[in-house]
Amino acid sequence: MDITIFGSGYVGLVTATCFADAGNDVVCVDVDAQRVETLRRGECPFYEPGLAELVKINHAEGRLRFTTDAAEGVKHGQFQFIAVGTPPGEDGSADLKYVLQVANTIGQHMTEHRVIITKSTVPVGTCDKVRAQLASALAARNAEIEFDVVSNPEFLKEGAAIADFTRPDRIVIGVDSDRAEKLMRALYEPFNHNHDRLISMDVRSSELTKYAANALLATKISFMNELANLSEKVGADIENVRIGIGSDPRIGYHFIYAGCGYGGSCFPKDVKALVHTAQQAGIKPSILSAVEEVNERQKTVLFSRINAHFGGNLKGKTIAVWGLSFKPKTDDIREATSRVLMEALWDAGAIVKAYDPVAMHEIQKVYGDRADLKLCDSAEQAVDGADALTIVTEWKQFRSPNFARIAKLLKQPVIFDGRNLYDPELMQRMGFTYVSIGRQPITTEA
The missing domain is CATH 1.10.1040.10 (N-(1-d-carboxylethyl)-l-norvaline Dehydrogenase; domain 2)
Known part of the structure; x- marks a missing residue:
């Protein structure tokens, strides 16, 4: 099938790539020319396990193409997915300007029936606005062309997005016509083969479900x-x-x-x-x-406990931070606890030595070069000479470290564990002061 995806961010690129990998002919449209060039080189602009390889393979085999030409995208796909950003406003509302801009673009260029699908996470009533925008754009051209608008929310977990798309728990669609439902069922048939995971409902219920x-x-x-x-x-x-x-x-x-x-x-x-x-x-x-x-x-708990341990005097102290992404298997640091912690430590005069398997380049983008932030090449390098170790993200490689080695590298054997990775009894036997979440702290006399 011919599919167009507007937006090559996380949701758009995963959706485009997985559809292409199933044999569909997919065109991905993005206004960011630099990102399009990156993708045309077969490179992935963010980290998601397994995605870069699939992008490279499907692009090389011609099933996945990238363009900045919106008209080309509208011409290509019977299915037009809208997967652009919906940034929050100060009041928490979702900004739909990019979604509606895409709807207007589709209305300006479509010449035959299209199924327009909102894949972005959008508030209840958005499909009605998309439908009105399409109708307005068509009316401005004096064009009478049939179209369907469908809600199809994504349920992708960062770090497991490919499996979530190809082996989904459920596929939710919100439709208001039998034609749209039949087309969507046909589109998702390769991912719905073993037993029926597709749940069809009215559009507004689908929007609220996400x-x-x-x-x-x-x-x-x-x-x-x-x-x-x-x-x-x-x-x-x-x-x-x-x-x-x-x-x-x-x-x-x-x-x-x-x-x-x-x-x-x-x-x-x-x-x-x-x-x-x-x-x-x-x-x-x-x-x-x-x-x-x-x-x-809760995001402030780690700092409060570190600050209390050092008697409210963190000036000149060095705190090792393991984990910068908001969860494992991603480089996404948006709204991450690590950022709240580091900024509080800096305000208190502390130095941060941090390590994350994949997210350090994102931290570098946000904070740049600064004397009180040292991004380290390994977890051990981060703890070397630090006054305490803090666990923020539960990466697998942090679960069973060499505790004897860590105790020697730290100035004092102190661990603040924000993810409860370690057994308090083991920490006590190893001679650590160990503070975790929802458990009694282990204190070791100096």
Whole structure:
């Protein structure tokens, strides 16, 4: 099938590449000429496991092409995916200007039936606006051309996006015509082969489903973090609590890990957008507002504990930070806890020595060269000569380090663990002062 994707960011490029890898002829349109040239060289502009190889293969074999020519894109695909950014406004609302610009462009250039699909995460009612924009553009040309508008939210996890697309838990489509549903079922048939994962519903329910899913996952995280803070006060261990409640099949083990807050491009933005949508509808979103409040507070926990350990005097101290991305297997540092921590440490006069397997170039882009930030080539280099080690991202290679070596490299054996990677009893036997989330701190006399 002939498919056009507007936008070659995370969602757009993964979608385009996976469709191409299934044998479709895909054109990806982007206004960023430099990014298009990068992609034409078979290079991936961001880190996602396995994606760079698929981009290179499918581009070389001619199934995946990149262009800045919007008219070419509209001419090419019967399916027109809109996968452009929806940046949040100050009030948390999603900015739809890029989505509507693409809709207008499609309306200006289409000459026959097209299925226009919103893949970007958008508020309820966006498809209605897209439809109105298309109709307006066609009316300006005195053109009467049929089209369908479909909601098809993405459910891609950074670090596992290819598997999520090719072996999805569900494929949600919001349609208002039998024709659109049949076409979408045919499009997704290669990814829906073993058993029917496609869920068809009305457009507005589909739009709300995406926000509801992310907001519920964020709620679970904030709930566990609030329980973790309570556990510390009452002498409980949040890891034991997690196992106890997770064994209930009604609850399950997914997304009930306590930590130092969630980040990334989805959860923070989508919770804020859903809060705004609720307020616009006259609903007071008490739970969602609390989810956001708890998360913002949780991002400050690591700094508070580091600061308390050093008696409120961090000037001249060197803190090693393991993990900069908001989660493992991605270089995305948007809304990452590491940034909140480092900025607080700098404000207190501390020096940061940081290591991350893939995200250091993104940190470099944001903060540039500065005397109080040293980006290290290895995890061990980061701890060498540091006053304490802080775990921010639960990368696999941080799970079982050489603790004896770390103890020798640190000025004093102190670990602040924002992801509960280590066993407190082991830390005590190894002679570490160990502070984690939702568990009693281990202190070792000097």
